[in-house]
Structures are given as structure tokens and as C-alpha cells.
Amino acid sequence: MISRFFKISSAFLILLCVLACSNPKQETATLLIYGGTIYTVDSTSVTVEAVATKDNKILFAGSLEEAETYKNEQTKLIDLKGKTMTPGLIEGHGHFMGLGYNELNLDLMNTTSYQAIVDAVAERVKTAQPGEWIVGRGWHQSKWDSMPAETVHGFQTHHLLSEVSPENPVYLKHASGHAGFANAKAMEIAGLQNLALDGVKKYEVEGGEVLVDASGRPTGVFNERAQTLITQHIPEKTPESDAKAFQLAVEACHKNGITSFHDAGIGKETIALYEKMKSEDKMHTRIYAMLTGWEKDLLNDWYKKGIMVDEDHLFTIRSVKLNCDGALGSRGAWLLEPYSDRPDHFGHETLPMEFVKETSLNGLKHGFQVCAHAIGDRANREILDRYEMAFKELPDMANDHRFRIEHAQHLHPDDIPRFAELNVIPAMQAVHMSSDRPWAIDRLGEKRIKEGAYMWQDLLQSGVPIVNGTDVPVEPINPIASFYASVSRKTLKGTPEGGYEPEQKMTRAQALKSYTLDAAYGAFEDHIKGSISVGKLADFTIYDQDIMTVGEEKILDTKVVMTIFDGKVVYDNKK
Template structure:
């Protein structure tokens, strides 16, 4: 009896000690956020009163009363003071280093005339040495107040620019990235000549065009792959420039509430830079990298070693980016029927479709997602055809492939339901509608615009998610503008009153999801981000007003008030 009593006491004491240890080791949060609308994008609880994080992970999301049980004296408390919070926004298609370099070089995105470009370059000439290259980006002739009277195929000639820059080579990228504008000095360095009298043009480029006037003289416009004739002569960036551009890109993401970034087309040098920055603890954005399809040797190396899914969730590489046609602005998008405003011209197939099929088969075999750039209806159709062929050839490997088409801007009506049928994700940048729709109708005509351009709601209703974004630096990184375009289908000046093809608008819930959960899904990352759910990464975007309820005409006044990345405040507007 003594033994039983003693044993019982020992067990009871052990239980008390065990419970005491449990109480002592109760998890406490490192951050508690409350005091404003919190939209989770989680269908099980769409809004919560408070969120608790533990270092880089969400510990709790729900009632404030319950959240405060996770608070101790070390917990940082953030009172939203009426501001609104969502999951951290994800840029679903952009060019990260292009974003950084756009801040280092001439930014021409707001120019409204050819003369403004010339003036900006002339100012830059004053700050550089003779012979030094001047680079810039962002001009778009269709957004100017007017075109020069001597325009060729809707583009300016180089003469005015060349007269202002006789001693410096200049190359200015079109806003789309699918054309470039060179001055005479740059063309002289590249050996670009007047069309020879024998009619043999040594400058014909497959998948591109050196634009010429009626006398065979180059106008300075290099479309699609012809840009390489100039780019090969531009000096390589220095390591110092690369580092600075990287830091500027990170800061721009934080200012814009961007915590994740799908980097559309990176090479070995960029990958090495990202690895270096991660090692130096400077990788403060979650990058999802797409290997450039332009480097077959690089692809072969990665096929051998397989995808990199970063356990630290900072730099993941598990997809391939193919550039299959051009852009509408430069009339490079590959169409089934000719351009309305350039009869007989169908755009450019900038990559052989055999390469798309080959890459799709390799992607299925090696575990890589394939992301193909396609803007024109023919490019979209041809890519869907190649994807479908690959799925039929390797049916056992097509499960959850999540292949994508980047932009999917103009579709033949017959191809719209094929995205859902094949499980192909459209990554569409809503801001392109605001910027392009007013002049895109000149390229395609009313029928093609209304039946197949920017078909967001038709795609969503078919059962496939849309990944949103800006295609930065083609457009500014600002997600507010792209969200506004998603829900209004208007220009940033608020026109037209009802929006272009208003039946294709996204709801606010769909728009937010396209920048969070659906973007995460498009990168196989929906289990770790995209919603404010316990167990996911502590990345949040905080706004100065409620983007889910404010009147539409107030939406563009929204500002990013704070960005939280990895459980830490990385941007605060007041500071």
C-alpha cells in the first residue's frame, strides 16, 4: 500500500511538473497587429481582428481577445489606427533587375512627345563623357500627344535625337521592352548601314526588324530580336552597378507593398548575384525566378540538377521563361490576322514553336514549370497547341504542371476555354489595359478587341486563376494602379465612365486574390503565402484606406502605409 501511494504521488508530481513546463513554454508572439480591417484572402475566415506572428511565421489570426493571450513584454504591438492590412502583395510578372536599372538610367515612362525624349537625353549628355553610352527606357509613341509628321510605320526617326547627341551612342528601350531606339552614333558603332543597292540586306533578323524609311535608311527603330544588333555593343554592367540596381529594386518593392516577385527571365549572372545577396542577408524580397529560355546551355545545366526550392523561401528557381512574340505597341505581337493599322503585317514569331514543345516536354520530365510570353492571338494559340501536345505525349507527368502563359493579352475566342481545360495559368497584367486599350483598338480593330482582349472575367469564370502584376519596368511597379485597372477597366484618368468592356471587370475580391493567393498558386507557393493564415509566412501589406470598400473614384488615392516582410517592418511611409 505504501508503494502504491508513493507511486501515485510520484506520478501526480510528475504531471504537475509537466503541466508547469507547458505553461512556462507557452508560445508568445514577437508581433501583434490589430486596430483596422484585416482581409485574409482565406475562405475559412475572410476577415480577422488581429494577427500574431512568431518571428517569420503567422502564429494566430482571429479575435483580438484571443490574440492578446500571445502577448508578453517583448511582443511588438502595431496598432493599425484604422488602416487596412492584407497578405503581402506578389508581383506576378516583372523584371527585378530591370526595375533597379530603371532607377539608375533615364526613365522616359512619363514622356508625352518625341521632343521630351530628345530634351531628356540632351540633359544627360551634359553629365557624361564623350563616347559614353546613354541608356534609358519607358518611351511609348502611342502614348504621346502626337507623332512626328515624318513617322515611319508609326515610329519616329532618329535624326532629331542624333543631332542632339553627336558624340555619345544612345539606345532607348521601348516601354514594352520589345523595341529600341538608337541614335546615329550607336548605329555607326554597330555597323548599321543604308540598304545596299544590290538589294541584299545583311541586317535581316529572324524574329525582328531593322526599320527603314522609303530610301532604305535605318530610322533608328530596332524591333524585337533586331535589338541584339545594338545591345551586343553596349558595355556590360559593373558589379557595383548591379549591386546598386539590386538594392534600389528591393527598396522599390518595399515602398510598393511588394513582398514577393516573379522574375520573368533570368540568366546565370543574375542567379549568381541573387545567391550573393542572399548570403549577405540582403535578400528582403521573395524571388521566384524563371530561367531565360534564350540560354539553352543554362537550361541543360538546370535540367540535370533539377529545380531549386529554397527552404528559406527567398530565392526559388523552378520555371523556364520563353519569349514567343512581341508586343502590341511595337506591332510585334504575333497575330492570326494582319494588324488593322499596318496591313499585311502579322507581327513576329520570336521563338520557333519547336522550342516551345521541346521545353514543355523537358519541363514535364525534369519538374520545371514553363512560362511562355504570348501577347498576340496566334502566339497564344500556338503555345496552347504545343502544351497540349506535350501533355498528351507524357500524360503521367502532366499532373499539377501549372504551365503558364505570360500576358495572354489577346486571345481568339476559341482559345479562352482551353486555359482551364489544359490547366494553363494566364499571368495577365491588368495595368496594360489602362495603358494600352485606348490605342490597342487601332492595332486590332473593334471586333478582335471586344471578343478576345483582356478577357479577365471570362477566364476566371472558366475556372482558372489569374496571376496579376505590372511587368515592371514596362509599367511602374505600383500595385494600386493595377488593382484599379482590374476592378474598373479604365485608364488612370478614369476613362471611359463605365470602363472598357465592363463585363470583363474583376470583383475586388478577385483582384486582391490575383495579387496574393492566385499569384502564390502560380508559383506553387500557396501553402506558405498568399493568405493570412496560421503557419504561413509573416508578409503583409498595409494601406492608408480600405481598398475593399472605398468608392472607385477614391481608389487611386490609396497609398502603401507599411510593408512587413518576414515578420519585420521594412517600410513605413512616415519614416
């Protein structure tokens, strides 16, 4: 009898142990979000009712009933009240400090004429000290309502600008960043004002040109690498202005629902600034940085050190940015055939292709992704060729390279399938189509536009993901504008009816993925972000309406109402 009792007791204890081991204490959430449509960008479930997070990680995504089992008295609750949430948006190609400094300097993004630029500078002169540089960015002659009477190669001349700023050197970068406009005082400081080349229509430097008038005098427009003739004389930024610009960039990201940012080309000083910001707990946007290819010593130093993948997922360096041609607006994009509106000109090869191959080989050897800027069809072809040479030379190191081409804006039809064949990722900013397409046809002609420009759906169907973004400060950082462009193929004014080349539209699911999971893939980070999946980082963007179902004509009315970064609310437009 006693023996039987002990057997029953032992069995009971074993059962209790099994139950205890199979039902560990339920984890509790620090944040519970519910009450609206939540798009996961996770293949297992398109939408969920609720998301529970613990600290900075996603703990659960599914039904509200089950999510509530993770709740206790300390859990913070966010009722979406019918609003929509997605994974935190990722700016797939931008210039972080350019975003910040655009807030500090003269912002010419919305100017619609040369006179508007002159007026903006004249206003700034009133508060500037004599001799103080006035700098700005954002003008684009192809977007103006009208052109001035005097132009050279489709660009304005400096005379009106120089009249309103005789004592202040002025340098205004083109919206693309691939050209700049200087006044007489700036050119005088650079020793260029008296340059005269009788009968010469252009003055070329390696990788760029100074536009000159019929008398051979500079017009004030400096294209591509010729910009350094002026910019080398602009005073250095200060630590104080850098810190302010950084903070303004973070705030702009939060306001626009951006939780991660692919910073397309930074140097030693910027790396030091970011490390300082992180050490001071001010890195509240995840930065995936590309080393600038202009600094060979910097690249060699990092090849020796190896990639830096931040365990806090705040500041990672594992890629190299190469600037291989210019922009279409400034006619700097490198083309296979001449410009339709400038038949003697093919654009600029701004970086030797030998260096592209050399960097590709070094990237494979040392684990660095290569991201090459290419807008023109020749630049895209030449880069694909150099990538392919490197992959064939080092096949064992090219298994998961995730090399990218930044912009991939204009492609020869023969090169479109090569992206998938070589597993090269196109990082394309959809909003460029909205801004550029109305005038880009003048540069390329109808045939080249229709067969090879902004070929989103063809690239997606070939089997490659697209990384979306804005190229801020070339365009405003607003992701809603880029989402709208992706799905409508229209300008931000809603034209034309049906969109430009509508067969290349993205679906809304593709567009959202290009701003989340595919952008994360383009940075080797799809295992930690880009979808609302258990174990991933708790970064979310919340909107006032459902961008996936609202009428196309209402998409641009969408507002980001809340941004959650690292499990914390960092932007709330109700505050």
C-alpha cells in the same frame, strides 16, 4: 486506508500529468498587429481582428482577445489605427533588375512626345563624356499627345535625336522592351548607318526587323530580336552598377508593398548576383526566378541539376521563361489575322514553336514549370497547342505542372476555355489594359478587342486563377494602379465612364487574390504565402485606406504606409 490514499494520490498525479500534457506552455509572439481591418484571403475567415507572428511565421490570426494571450513584455505591438492590412503583395510578372536599372538610367516612362525624349537625352548629354553610351527605357509612341511630322510605320525617325547627341551613342528601349530606338552614332558603331536598300520598306532579321525609310535607310527603330544589332555594342554592366540596381529594386518593392517578385527571365550572371546578394543578407524580397529560354546551355545545366527550392524562401528557381512573340505597341505580337493598322503584317514568332514543345517536355521530365510570353492570339494558340502535345506525350508527369502563359493579352475566343481544360495559368498584368486599350483597338479592331482582349472574368469563370502584376519596368511597379485597372477597366485617368468591356472586370476579392494567393499558387508557393494563415510567412502590406470598400474613384489615392517582410518592418512611410 494507506492503500486507498495511494490510489487517490496516483489518480491525482495522473490528472496533473494529463492537464500538463494538454496545456503546454503558450507560445509567445514577437509581433502583434491589431486595430484595423485585416483581410486574410483565407477561405475560413475574410477578416480578422489581430495577427500574431513569431519570428518570420504567422502564429495566430483571429480575435484580439485571443491574440493578446500570445503577448509578453518583448512582443512588439503595431496598432493599425484604422488602417488596412492584407497579405504581402506578390508581383506576378516583372523584371527585377530592369526595375533597378530603370532607377539608374534614363527613365522615359512619363514622356508624352518625341520632343520630350529628345530633350531628356540633350540634358543627359551635358554631363556625359564624349563616346559614352546613353541608355534609357519607357517611351511609347502610342501614348504620346502628338506625333512628329516625319514617321515610318507609326514610329518616329532618329534625325532629331541624332542632332542633339552627335558624339554619344544612344539606345532607348520601348516601354514594352520589344523595340528600341537608336541615334546615328549608335548605328554607326553597329555598322548600320549606311545601310541602304532602294525601295525596300523593311529589313527583316530572324525574329525581328529594322524599320527603314523610303530610301531604305534605317529610321533608328529596331523591332524584337533586331535589337541585338545595337545592344551587342553597349558596354557590359559592372558589378558595382548591378549591386546598386539590385538595392534600388528592393527599395522600390518595399515602398510599393511588394514582398515577393516573379522575375520573368534571368541568365547565369543574374543568378550569380542573386546568390551573392543572398549570402550578404541583402535578399529582402522573395524572388521566384524563371530561367531565360534564350540560353539553351543554361537550361540544359539546370535540367541536370534539377529545381532549386530555397528552404529560406528567398531565392527559388523552378521555371523557364520563353519569349514567343512581341508586343502589341511595337506590332510584334503574333496574330492570326493581320494588324488592322498595318494590313501586310502579322507580328513576329520570336521563338520556334518546336522549341516550345521541346522545352515543355523537358520541363515535365525535370520538374520545371514553363512560362511562355504570348501577347497575340496566334502566339497563345500555338503555345497552348505545344503544351497540350507535351501533356499528352507525358501524362503521368503532367499532374501538377502549373504551366503558365505570360500576358495572355489577346486570345481567340475558341482558346479561352482551353486554359482551364489544360490547367494552364494566365499571368496577366491588368494595368496593361489601362495603358494599352485606348490605342490597342487601332491594332486589332473593335471585334477582336471585344471578343478576346484582356478577358479576365471569362478566364476566372472558366476555372483558372489569374496571376496579376505590372511587367515592371514596362509599367511602374505600383500595385494600386493594377488593382484599380482590375476592378474598373478604366485608364488611370478614370476613363471611360463604366470602363472598357465592363463585363470583364474583376471583383475586388478576385483582384486582391490575384495579387496574393493566386500569385503564390502560380509559383507553387500557396502553402507558404499568399494568405494570412497560421504557419505561413509573416509578409504583410498595410495601406492608408480600405482598398476593398473605398469608392472606386478614390482607389488610386491609396498609399502603402508600411511593409512587413519576414516578420520585420522594412518600410514605414512615417520614417
